Amino acid sequence: MPAKPTACLALADGTLFYGRGFGATGMRVAELCFNTAMTGYQEIMTDPSYAGQIVTFTFPHIGNTGVTPEDDETGDPVAEGMIVKWDPTEPSNWRATGDLVSWLEKTGRIGMGGVDTRRLTRAIRQQGAPHVALAHDPEGNFDIEALVQAARGFPGLVGLDLAKGVTCAQSYRWDEKRWAWPDGYTRREGPAPKVVAIDYGAKRNILRCLASVGCDVTVMPATTTAEEVLAQNPDGVFLSNGPGDPAATGTYAVPMIQGVLKADLPIFGICLGHQMLALALGAKTVKMNHGHHGANHPVKDLESGKVEITSMNHGFTVDSQTLPKGVIETHVSLFDGSNCGIRMADRPVYSVQYHPEASPGPQDSFYLFERFAEAIRARGAA
Ligand SMILES: NC(=O)CC[C@H](N)C(=O)O
Secondary structure (H helix, E strand, O other): OOOOOOEEEEEOOOOEEEEEEEEOOEEEEEEEEEEOOOOOHHHHHOOHHHOOEEEEEOOOOOOOOOEOHHHOOOOOOOOOEEEOOOOOOOOOOOOOOEOHHHHHHHOOOEEEEOOOHHHHHHHHHHHOOOEEEEEEOOOOOOOHHHHHHHHHHOOOOOOOOOHHHHOOOOOEEEOEOOOEOOOEOOEOOOOOOEEEEEEOOOOHHHHHHHHHOOOEEEEEEOOOOHHHHHHOOOOEEEEOOOOOOHHHHHHHHHHHHHHHHHOOOOEEEEOHHHHHHHHHOOOEEEEEEEEEEEEEEEEEEOOOOOEEEEEEEEEEEEEHHHOOOOEEEEEEEOOOOOEEEEEEOOOOEEEEOOOOOOOOOOOHHHHHHHHHHHHHHHOOOO
């Protein structure tokens, strides 16, 4: 710790953490979470589901592999800032085109190093994801009272629809497949079943996974109506991940999903998409204490008995007690028993709370994309 810290994190309860600032300067207010992934900091920072949040990385070495535009899950970082144990070092990776610190500076995100992230993680677990203000000033001048007040002024994520801020402005086609050595990204070609993917803040790797299992993907904005979706004549509909409170985004997404359900098409949802499918089927969602954010979360598939190690990023959850008749709980978290998947008993409509696209994380759950493509083909699509 230098004589004069250049970054300060103020929690709404008045707890203060000091460290070394890097990246952009200024102040950000947000909800604070922690992520336990050992790799993939760039994918995490650019995951649109992190809108309104600052991420504490429990893995101490962050920044070692630099950054590359190939690993962006969307255009620029979406998380408001990052808190790490050690200051980022010079990157060492053949894929790197830049370093983490310059990238944060260029894209207006604050970083803070030199923090006892174990103590901070414990505080997050004990308090529930706190509201915080993170300030970076190279001169080290902080108005502590103003920072604590700013943290207290953050409205929180409950009731917040953030999907409209991160969705695409217009529909577009997607044909890029998953990254594979030695060719990197390649493109899907030829006739294929048509999938409409509703973008509530979709991670690019989800779209790549859909293309990799042979879907012709059209991405549509969050506020698209059921009529507009069905006018595309899709063979299947995908509901993406995204930030904020599913109940708030659900005010317009749920009527769309219910309209599409009437058309009896295969539907697949991930994370926010899972939560909103559950809402559309009549269940309820609730805010969790500190959520699940990491790449090491064990999930049990209740139908096969198999355990998958999954990637997670969510602060809300589906209350499985509220699932209506005809909707089956298919997956549960082995950390806390919370709901991790549902399906309709009588047709290929299903969703998971976790991230089968990984990015970052293990790829145990890729079979869910294959299952979606099979369900579509089983109904006679190209
Ligand atoms: N990754 C996501 O889609 C997150 C969903 C929702 N915003 C949550 O925090 O629970």
